[in-house]
Amino acid sequence: MTYIAKPxxxxxxxxxxxxxxxxxxxxxxxxxxxxxxxxxxxTAALVQALWELAIAPEKLVKLSGIGCSSKTPAYFVSGAxxxxxxxxxxxxxATGAHAGNRDLICIGVSGDGDSLSIGFGQFGHAIxxxxxxxxxIENNGVYGLTKGQFSASADPGSTAxxxxxxxxxxxxxxxxxxxxxxxxxxxxxxxxxxxxxxLIKAGIAHPGCALLDVISPCVTFNDxxxxxxxxxxxxxxxxxxTATDYVPLASEITxxxxxxxxxxVQLHDGSHIVLKxxxxxxxxxxxxxxxxxxxxxxxxxxxxxGLLFIDEHWPEMHAIAGTAxxxxxxxxxEELNPGREALERLQRSMR
Amino acid sequence: MSATQSRVNDFVLKIATVNGTGSASAxxxxxxxxxxxxxxxxxxxxxxxxxxxxxxxxxxxxxRDGYMSRAGRVDIxxxxxxxxxxxxxxxxxxGGFLVYDSTWPRERDLKRDDxxxxxxxLSKLCNEHFSVARLRILMKNVAYVGAVxxxxxxxxxxxxxxxxxxxxxxxxxxxxxxxxxxxxxDYARENFTCPLPVRAEAMNGNAGQILIDGNAAIGLxxxxxxxTVGAWYPITPSTSVMDAFTHYCEVFRHDPETGEKRYCIxxxxxxxxxxxxxxxxxxxGARAFTPTxxxxxxxxxxxxxxxxxxxxxSVFVDIQRVGPSTGMPTRTQQCDVMLCAYASHGDTRHPMxxxxxxxxxxxxxxxxxxxxERLQTPVFLLSDLxxxxxxxxxPELSWDNSxxxxxxxxxxxxxxxxxxxxxxxxxxxxxxxxxRTLPGEDPRGAYxxxxxxxxxxxxxxxxxxxxxxVMERLLVKWDTAxxxxxxxxxxxxxxxxxxxxxxxGSSDGAVVEARDKLMAQGIPxxxxxxxxxxxxxxxxxxxxxxxxxxxxxxxxxxxxxxxxKLETNNVADKLVxxxxxxxxxxxxxxxxxxISQHLASEVAA
Numbered sequence: 005m006t007y008i009a010k011p012x013x014x015x016x017x018x019x020x021x022x023x024x025x026x027x028x029x030x031x032x033x034x035x036x037x038x039x040x041x042x043x044x045x046x047t048a049a050l051v052q053a054l055w056e057l058a059i060a061p062e063k064l065v066k067l068s069g070i071g072c073s074s075k076t077p078a079y080f081v082s083g084a085x086x087x088x089x090x091x092x093x094x095x096x097x098a099t100g101a102h103a104g105n106r107d108l109i110c111i112g113v114s115g116d117g118d119s120l121s122i123g124f125g126q127f128g129h130a131i132x133x134x135x136x137x138x139x140x141i142e143n144n145g146v147y148g149l150t151k152g153q154f155s156a157s158a159d160p161g162s163t164a165x166x167x168x169x170x171x172x173x174x175x176x177x178x179x180x181x182x183x184x185x186x187x188x189x190x191x192x193x194x195x196x197x198x199x200x201x202x203l204i205k206a207g208i209a210h211p212g213c214a215l216l217d218v219i220s221p222c223v224t225f226n227d228x229x230x231x232x233x234x235x236x237x238x239x240x241x242x243x244x245x246t247a248t249d250y251v252p253l254a255s256e257i258t259x260x261x262x263x264x265x266x267x268x269v270q271l272h273d274g275s276h277i278v279l280k281x282x283x284x285x286x287x288x289x290x291x292x293x294x295x296x297x298x299x300x301x302x303x304x305x306x307x308x309x310g311l312l313f314i315d316e317h318w319p320e321m322h323a324i325a326g327t328a329x330x331x332x333x334x335x336x337x338e339e340l341n342p343g344r345e346a347l348e349r350l351q352r353s354m355r
Numbered sequence: 356m357s358a359t360q361s362r363v364n365d366f367v368l369k370i371a372t373v374n375g376t377g378s379a380s381a382x383x384x385x386x387x388x389x390x391x392x393x394x395x396x397x398x399x400x401x402x403x404x405x406x407x408x409x410x411x412x413x414x415x416x417x418x419r420d421g422y423m424s425r426a427g428r429v430d431i432x433x434x435x436x437x438x439x440x441x442x443x444x445x446x447x448x449x450g451g452f453l454v455y456d457s458t459w460p461r462e463r464d465l466k467r468d469d470x471x472x473x474x475x476x477l478s479k480l481c482n483e484h485f486s487v488a489r490l491r492i493l494m495k496n497v498a499y500v501g502a503v504x505x506x507x508x509x510x511x512x513x514x515x516x517x518x519x520x521x522x523x524x525x526x527x528x529x530x531x532x533x534x535x536x537x538x539x540x541d542y543a544r545e546n547f548t549c550p551l552p553v554r555a556e557a558m559n560g561n562a563g564q565i566l567i568d569g570n571a572a573i574g575l576x577x578x579x580x581x582x583t584v585g586a587w588y589p590i591t592p593s594t595s596v597m598d599a600f601t602h603y604c605e606v607f608r609h610d611p612e613t614g615e616k617r618y619c620i621x622x623x624x625x626x627x628x629x630x631x632x633x634x635x636x637x638x639x640g641a642r643a644f645t646p647t648x649x650x651x652x653x654x655x656x657x658x659x660x661x662x663x664x665x666x667x668x669s670v671f672v673d674i675q676r677v678g679p680s681t682g683m684p685t686r687t688q689q690c691d692v693m694l695c696a697y698a699s700h701g702d703t704r705h706p707m708x709x710x711x712x713x714x715x716x717x718x719x720x721x722x723x724x725x726x727x728e729r730l731q732t733p734v735f736l737l738s739d740l741x742x743x744x745x746x747x748x749x750p751e752l753s754w755d756n757s758x759x760x761x762x763x764x765x766x767x768x769x770x771x772x773x774x775x776x777x778x779x780x781x782x783x784x785x786x787x788x789x790x791r792t793l794p795g796e797d798p799r800g801a802y803x804x805x806x807x808x809x810x811x812x813x814x815x816x817x818x819x820x821x822x823x824x825v826m827e828r829l830l831v832k833w834d835t836a837x838x839x840x841x842x843x844x845x846x847x848x849x850x851x852x853x854x855x856x857x858x859x860g861s862s863d864g865a866v867v868e869a870r871d872k873l874m875a876q877g878i879p880x881x882x883x884x885x886x887x888x889x890x891x892x893x894x895x896x897x898x899x900x901x902x903x904x905x906x907x908x909x910x911x912x913x914x915x916x917x918x919x920k921l922e923t924n925n926v927a928d929k930l931v932x933x934x935x936x937x938x939x940x941x942x943x944x945x946x947x948x949x950i951s952q953h954l955a956s957e958v959a960a
Binding site for chain 1: 390391561564565566567575578579581583584586606607608610613614615616617618619620621623624625627628629630631632633634635636637638639640641643657658661751752753754755756759760792793794795796797798799800801802803804805806815
């Protein structure tokens with residue numbers, strides 16, 4: 005496999021975003037994943053969302069671990085620095101990157117093997133420290149690069165391509181994240197571009213760790229009858245719990261909703277995440293309600309999608325730590341080094 | 356030296372107590388009082404892996420000549436722990452003294468005719484004097500300070516001043532503590548001939564010296580180096596590095612107006628994550644480090660190899676201890692040399708720095724960041740528990756205000772303006788070091804960090820030729836590193852000799868003292884103290900200049916000797932290991948005996 009540069013094609017009539025950039029400016033190199041892979045649809049949604057948000061490419065960092073999912077940061081925004089780290093450890097690298105430069109917009113792309121097995125600890129602790137990032141799990145229930153072993157998100161009874169059924173419990177990243185105290189948890193499907201783009205935008209705007217679990221069928225190893233992560237199964241069983249809209253600060257909320265069905269969450273920068281709920285008894289701002297809702301639909305064999313939980317007030321890592329607003333990497337040496345006289349004073353107590 | 360001779364300013368005071376009884380501050384007071392009397396002192400903790408209840412010892416060596424390694428002798432034992440009394444009694448050197456709390460009888464059969472046993476009813480005195488139960492227990496440990504002060508002729512005014520300083524915030528406590536000290540002091544004066552022949556006498560041996568432990572010096576060094584991100588997972592004996600970094604950041608890095616912190620410390624979920632955080636922060640251009648110990652390095656190894664291949668600056672501080680797991684983690688060793696030199700999978704080699712004392716811990720902490728950023732690679736600072744957690748007398752730390760950090764080859768937007776196209780991994784200067792850009796600055800500088808699969812342009816590859824090209828360029832960088840690590844310190848005997856000694860880190864004190872003793876026996880030796888890896892030309896020259904080179908180190912398998920064999924040519928036959936690996940700091944006698952025995956065996960052969 006080699007690196008394939010993606011040709012930049014100028015099409016007439018392409019729109020420019022607020023930075024004057026075209027959508028193709030948010031693309032990366034050509035995908036080397038299998039044709040029809042759900043991950044490529046997610047990449048396309050990322051490109052669209054980042055273009056619509058008009059994020060300057062250099063302000064973005066793309067990080068990943070190991071696996072098919074972790075290849076995808078190469079396929080969007082080639083003007084952003086990327087970091088393809090080691091298996092399951094993307095969250096720690098993202099933590100360091102954001103610790104050193106809090107102005108960076110961090111997008112971490114992980115998979116179900118990367119986050120729910122080898123990296124389960126780092127997944128939990130990125131959530132615990134509420135690292136300000138979009139944490140995207142491309143969830144297909146299998147290990148693709150090593151040829152189709154079940155992952156920890158495979159549902160009990162779901163079958164492998166050759167017929168063997170998974171007999172272990174599945175780790176549900178959404179319920180787990182909410183239980184661990186995540187401040188933003190959403191689920192989507194790679195085949196639902198509109199919902200995915202809206203959730204990505206909301207997740208990037210959210211000032212904390214935004215976990216997005218995206219069911220992304222593996223066309224090679226997990227798209228057969230008997231799989232619960234196939235295109236057909238997901239389309240049939242997904243249940244849109246909320247319709248999400250991200251409304252930037254500059255825009256007005258124009259859509260009218262019937263009373264009771266909408267939750268509008270205002271973020272610290274004045275922008276809004278507007279959620280249109282499918283059920284009146286579901287409150288995505290309450291942890292217990294969200295968990296109850298998810299489990300109720302799991303009992304019915306349904307996969308609830310949309311923004312399932314949000315707590316926009318929970319402080320992110322730097323707010324908890326009291327770190328300077330200016331990125332640490334921007335401080336001049338003179339602002340960090342106490343100098344000779346201070347060292348002399350300090351040592352008076354060491355005699 | 357025989358028992359009857361007086362030992363003025365040349366003695367070892369050892370105090371046996373129970374962990375968690377507040378004895379640390381009492382021992383610190385004795386140590387500091389001797390220091391303020393101008394007597395060179397070294398204090399060593401021998402402590403259990405325990406919070407409360409297990410035996411713990413503190414050993415103070417006072418030495419007018421400034422020999423500061425562990426002496427391997429005890430002149431005065433303060434045996435406050437009934438549980439270890441038998442062992443403590445046995446450890447006193449012939450002619451020495453043992454002080455114990457005579458409130459309760461000790462086993463009658465434990466007797467020694469060759470030492471003097473002095474009973475001081477410390478508990479009884481405190482019980483009679485203090486009415487509050489908790490004070491009675493705490494003051495017992497303060498009272499022995501008074502008894503020892505009388506026996507050793509330690510200046511009481513200094514003790515009083517130390518009390519006032521340590522209780523500056525709670526002046527009411529000074530009086531009670533002083534009373535306890537006087538209880539012990541007066542009892543000793545009334546019942547024994549004070550001072551003992553083993554005693555202290557004011558001298559002027561500590562001008563320009565301070566007392567500090569190595570971990571505090573590293574924490575301070577990281578502040579001075581401009582490190583802004585510290586990531587860690589608690590592990591003995593490295594924890595106090597981050598404690599110190601936190602403390603000095605609180606002192607020096609809070610914005611005076613806003614209170615904002617110019618640092619970010621992340622207590623990670625494990626050492627793997629701590630390593631990842633260090634890589635992420637350095638990648639974006641913030642100086643970042645992690646302090647750990649051997650087991651942590653094991654866990655970090657995948658990331659260390661990644662950083663080597665992806666060429667990400669990173670600083671790993673290893674406070675070495677006996678490994679693995681439980682049992683001996685509170686004991687010292689130099690046992691991670693091989694682990695760090697080649698940490699990780701694939702072809703990897705890493706620069707290492709070996710501070711010999713806290714003053715060097717400070718200097719080499721700064722150096723570690725400069726090297727890491729210049730060489731764009733992981734750099735290891737290898738201290739150990741002896742340096743890190745013990746109290747050392749070292750020359751006052753100094754700082755040159757004209758110092759500016761070496762951030763290495765970093766291109767910013769202005770540099771990119773002048774270039775046609777930025778590529779990440781092409782060597783244009785011939786030193787094996789390529790240019791990097793920082794995220795957040797310029798889309799023209801964007802590149803993708805990957806492990807082994809990148810070519811000289813920073814583009815994904817699985818091509819055999821392209822991979823090998825990168826690997827060979829990394830060897831050029833390794834050669835550059837040889838010229839950048841701090842050179843070895845060489846000390847030559849006044850007489851010509853074919854005997855050489857190589858040592859590093861905390862073994863230095865024992866070697867310095869041993870060389871003087873050997874010289875007195877008519878055995879001159881030259882001494883090379885390693886401060887860095889890879890080895891520079893001066894190391895190879897030294898090895899070739901001598902017929903026999905003793906490699907002194909604190910591990911069982913002679914790790915540095917192995918490294919010297921692996922990394923140099925034609926020296927294997929002349930290297931002789933002198934090893935000390937029982938978990939206690941190495942004494943000079945180990946080196947003297949080892950060398951003497953080897954020379955004797957050569958004569959016999």
